[in-house]
Amino acid sequence: MPNVLVHTADESVTLSAQAVRRLLERGDGDAALLYLALLRHHGTVAPRSLAGELRWERSRIEAAEETLRALGLIAPAAESVPEPADERPEYQRGDIAQRLESSGEFRGLVSEVERRLGKKLTTPDVGVLLGLTDYLGLPADVVYLLVCHCDERVRRRYGEGRRPTLRQIEKEGYAWARMGIDTQKAAAEYLKKYTERQGALPKYMQALRLGDRLPVASEEKYLTAWQEMGFPPETVALAYDKTVLKCHELKWPYCNGILKRWHEAGLHTVEEVEKGDRPAPKREQAEKPGSDELRKYVRDLHRDRG
Template identity: 40%
Template sequence: MADIRFVLPGSDTITLDGRTVDKLIRAGDGGAALLYLYAIRTGGALSVSQAAKIFCRSEKDISASMELLNRLGLLKYDETRAPAQKDELPEYTADDIKHELQNGSVFSFLVQEVQRRLGKLLTSDDLIKLFGIYDSLGLPPEVILHLVTYCIDENTRRYGPGRVPTMRYIEKAAFTWEREGIMSLEEAEQYLKQLEAKRSLTGEIKTILQIRDRELSQSEKRYVHGWISMGFSPEALELAYDKTLLKTGRLAWSYMNSIIVSWHQKGLHTVDSIRAKDGVGAVSQKKTPNKPATSPVDELADYERMKKFLEKMKEE
């Protein structure tokens, strides 16, 4: 096939300096590169929700790309940005709910199934919240039922059997799923598998950090989940923990995080690469002086002395 060459039009072009292009190429993230081009094209102002709609990606993916651009020094957060929008559903009335229940819509079936799974009748306020999840967030009915089952399982795991989640709890989880772009059963299953994997890794990391008989605080969770998202294994984090203890004598979260971020920036994520490039975790083996071998003659002399000693004890 002939080598086809392309050129940019002479007008309305965007110019990038070579160092910026090199950074984007080395990062190897096409989504981040596209996001950067869009930010340049629009004058640098960009929000997560806006970009998610434009590129048809989840807000989580956009945030990850923005974080990468921030680490590369190509994008910085606006310190004066507006506060994050609260997770609030539109205000619905009892008449709105009554109309939906009476016209034989899918929502009527959804209400019956949610009540069956929760084992209780929904109050007027519960119905309004459920309708908001269905109507405003746009989650499909089958995804909502999967969400309700997930919330029931979470409550059982935390508090034991018999305690069902509130509709407010389900509503908060629904906002999370909506932000993650979960709109099908397949996406829901994949998301729950990722949560379970993260929970398992978090448990291993808690053991390494010698945290027992308590849950992690929200700040501690942010640290741990951040390390997991960077791709560090529990074994690699154990090296950072050991280094932290040697330096501070305790679990200093910010200090340990600085070590891990430093490794991440250097591209060191495995135990072998960290030991090879950063000189961490190589345990020095102290040689134990070899004891001189005992000769058979010496052993026989010891035996004879012990025998005489025992005979003397009997005579006394």
């Protein structure tokens, strides 16, 4: 019988007999292709990062990945949506051109993003948008809302002449995916809450004696977290006073520690904090030597005057 295999000079990929048996018994061609692609990369990449190489949409690669996990051929996932720097599909120029040609919706998204950002997108830029729609599965209308949100945020912080990079947009897109913001309704609700939090920031900055300036990114993270915990500016001002009393200046981590302790104790308003966080009087202060005699002397003095 003639040899039906064509041997090439390329680097070999080795499958164990047990892996071959499991894949054959399952009969899932996509799972087998994904497993071969992972072996080709020596298992150093995450499965979903191969979406561009395999030219698969997110739903298809997720199904194949789940099959391989069920077969015990790859380890359980630690996180459903990874950081873009750790796992990003590498879309080739041909993949991007094919999507632009086949999908009018995607072409429209690219056109609108270019108009919004005021520039012609490069091939890697378009690859970022393709990753958001194809790999993360975000609808085109949600991606456009994401781009507008990032654009407004950068303009507000740095001025009208600045625009977000596609890397910044991609990072925010992964954050939206983690929060489950994958519909217009979910995006609208998130943006409404975001606008409300932003509108309250000046009051928090004033509570911290920082004037009318905008918070920098690291400061905004603290302020946003305190808002989400349920602290009004008045309580933050109280935490500021305690911080300065101890540290002689505003130290954000120390102030954050105070507020986290109050939050864990269920104390959020100034009234709740003053009642629940008041230190217990020391015994020697509550019962000083001779206090009984002093009280008796005062009573006798009043009685004599009466």
